[in-house]
Amino acid sequence: MYDIKNQLLIDYKEWVKGVDNPEQALADHQSDYRATYKQGVYTIILGDGEGKSLTGDLKVNYCETTKDIETKSLIWDWLF
Numbered sequence: 001m002y003d004i005k006n007q008l009l010i011d012y013k014e015w016v017k018g019v020d021n022p023e024q025a026l027a028d029h030q031s032d033y034r035a036t037y038k039q040g041v042y043t044i045i046l047g048d049g050e051g052k053s054l055t056g057d058l059k060v061n062y063c064e065t066t067k068d069i070e071t072k073s074l075i076w077d078w079l080f
Helices: 002-015 022-028 074-079
Strands: 035-038 041-044
Touching: 002 022, 022 035
Parallel strands: none
Antiparallel strands: 035 041
């Protein structure tokens, strides 16, 4: 299952290069992974489909975040 997940992440990065709508790229590549794409959910069926599930967001760059990073300084905390 994780081999397919890793390959999907690699393929997704390639599919969305130069694409205005990444969701359309997923819809166009449903047959590549025996998948369905409905309402923003890309579902890949493995085997008989009665096993584990793996969920998460597909992103081109996993280093991007919307959270602010708080820096911590022991000297600053000690002085103030």
